[in-house]
Amino acid sequence: MTGLAEKFDGNSYANEALRCKSVDRSVHARMKARKRSIRRIQLAVDKSQVVAALGAVATPRGVPLPQAGVLSDIAVTDGKVFFSINVDASEARAWEDVRAKADAAVRGIPGVVTALVALTAEKKPGSAPVGSHNHGHSHGVKPVASRQQGTPADSPMGKQQSIPGIASIIAVASGKGGVGKSTTALNLALALRDLGLRVGLLDADIYGPSVPRLIGMNEKPKLSDDKKMIPIERFGMPIMSIGFLVAEETAMVWRGPMVMSAIRQMLWDVVWGELDVLVVDMPPGTGDAQLTLAQQVPLRGAVIVSTPQDLALIDARRGISMFAKVDVPTLGIIENMSYFECPECGTRSDIFGHGGAQHEAERLNVPFLGEVPLHMSIRTASDAGTPVLESDPKGTHAAIYRAIAGQIKEQLQRALADV
Ligand SMILES: Nc1ncnc2c1ncn2[C@@H]1O[C@H](COP(=O)(O)OP(=O)(O)O)[C@@H](O)[C@H]1O
Numbered sequence: 554m555t556g557l558a559e560k561f562d563g564n565s566y567a568n569e570a571l572r573c574k575s576v577d578r579s580v581h582a583r584m585k586a587r588k589r590s591i592r593r594i595q596l597a598v599d600k601s602q603v604v605a606a607l608g609a610v611a612t613p614r615g616v617p618l619p620q621a622g623v624l625s626d627i628a629v630t631d632g633k634v635f636f637s638i639n640v641d642a643s644e645a646r647a648w649e650d651v652r653a654k655a656d657a658a659v660r661g662i663p664g665v666v667t668a669l670v671a672l673t674a675e676k677k678p679g680s681a682p683v684g685s686h687n688h689g690h691s692h693g694v695k696p697v698a699s700r701q702q703g704t705p706a707d708s709p710m711g712k713q714q715s716i717p718g719i720a721s722i723i724a725v726a727s728g729k730g731g732v733g734k735s736t737t738a739l740n741l742a743l744a745l746r747d748l749g750l751r752v753g754l755l756d757a758d759i760y761g762p763s764v765p766r767l768i769g770m771n772e773k774p775k776l777s778d779d780k781k782m783i784p785i786e787r788f789g790m791p792i793m794s795i796g797f798l799v800a801e802e803t804a805m806v807w808r809g810p811m812v813m814s815a816i817r818q819m820l821w822d823v824v825w826g827e828l829d830v831l832v833v834d835m836p837p838g839t840g841d842a843q844l845t846l847a848q849q850v851p852l853r854g855a856v857i858v859s860t861p862q863d864l865a866l867i868d869a870r871r872g873i874s875m876f877a878k879v880d881v882p883t884l885g886i887i888e889n890m891s892y893f894e895c896p897e898c899g900t901r902s903d904i905f906g907h908g909g910a911q912h913e914a915e916r917l918n919v920p921f922l923g924e925v926p927l928h929m930s931i932r933t934a935s936d937a938g939t940p941v942l943e944s945d946p947k948g949t950h951a952a953i954y955r956a957i958a959g960q961i962k963e964q965l966q967r968a969l970a971d972v
């Protein structure tokens with residue numbers, strides 16, 4: 554990154570704020586260390602056990618799964634097993650049952666901690682590329698009530714189904730990384746909880762799951778009697794993250810269909826219980842992976858997180874039109890790192906320029922939900938595993954998140970009343 558992009562990148566705000574002596578310059582150092590820490594995947598040796606277990610799984614083709622010519626490489630690392638079953642898209646439904654049986658068979662092997670078995674339905678030549686699907690409009694942002702949670706008949710895979718017990722699912726998304734999406738998703742979830750809602754959090758940012766760090770916990774979810782994952786309980790909320798299941802570097806090399814399958818498991822194969830709202834921390838960006846996800850998760854709406862400067866706003870605009878394409882209404886835009894609040898003197902400076910997101914929201918006719926300042930306490934609280942809503946629930950920042958959450962709650966209630 555050079556020039557403007559670097560100057561205004563959300564993670565490098567320290568550059569801009571050098572004037573203030575209290576600015577923490579450790580952000581870059583930490584990012585570099587994290588990159589260094591990415592290791593190669595270690596493929597272990599007991600693959601043969603997995604193949605043997607899969608031999609008991611019959612396929613629609615009448616032969617045992619390992620002989621059907623549909624298995625990808627099987628990766629086994631630290632008791633975690635990953636592989637995909639590659640079939641033609643037209644056969645995908647018939648194979649879903651095989652996937653479930655393969656998953657169960659692998660989990661039954663002593664020593665297996667987790668299994669992620671993906672059903673990969675490859676596109677047929679000549680079929681529409683992911684993302685070409687729309688409903689005859691490119692940008693109309695629909696009011697939230699116009700969409701019903703659940704199963705649009707024309708969903709490309711016909712797979713989108715609501716999750717029993719969960720009234721609404723909302724996505725927290727951003728056009729690019731580093732704008733504070735995860736921090737916002739977590740604090741927003743906690744603020745919604747403070748408003749009396751039963752809230753869950755799903756970290757679907759498969760390429761950079763940061764929720765384990767933000768909540769200061771990284772435990773393997775236990776399995777229920779019916780082999781569903783029991784989410785980690787923290788701050789009174791059930792929480793799931795791909796980071797609980799696999800090492801970061803493992804998920805990063807997955808192909809799109811494996812990502813989708815992992816996310817489907819984290820939605821449907823988890824004991825979420827009764828929730829008013831499940832907040833989903835989406836992967837950043839507006840590419841095919843994000844679009845597929847937005848298509849497949851039964852979303853009631855999306856919240857777009859943006860920093861105020863132009864580049865981030867362009868990305869935010871792309872985010873809004875991506876959700877519009879799949880008929881998911883934008884609940885609003887949150888301007889994060891909106892202005893810089895010096896932790897020592899309290900002085901406010903508009904280091905990124907200010908008011909851009911509000912202006913943009915008005916132009917696009919989507920609600921502007923509020924501005925969250927760039928403040929050290931938000932960052933340090935996050936990094937210490939205790940988000941600001943927990944560390945300082947009576948403070949001004951907590952109040953800002955609650956005000957934003959109040960607007961979202963209202964929109965969700967309106968939507969539910971209309972369904
Ligand atoms: N409002 C804020 N004030 C200060 N630091 C913030 C704020 N929002 C996010 N951060 C910090 O910025 C970095 C990136 O935030 P994160 O939520 O991980 O972004 P994303 O999920 O978009 O990549 C983190 O170190 C986080 O603590």
Ligand SMILES: [Mg+2]
Binds near residue numbers: 761763
């Ligand atoms: Mg993140």
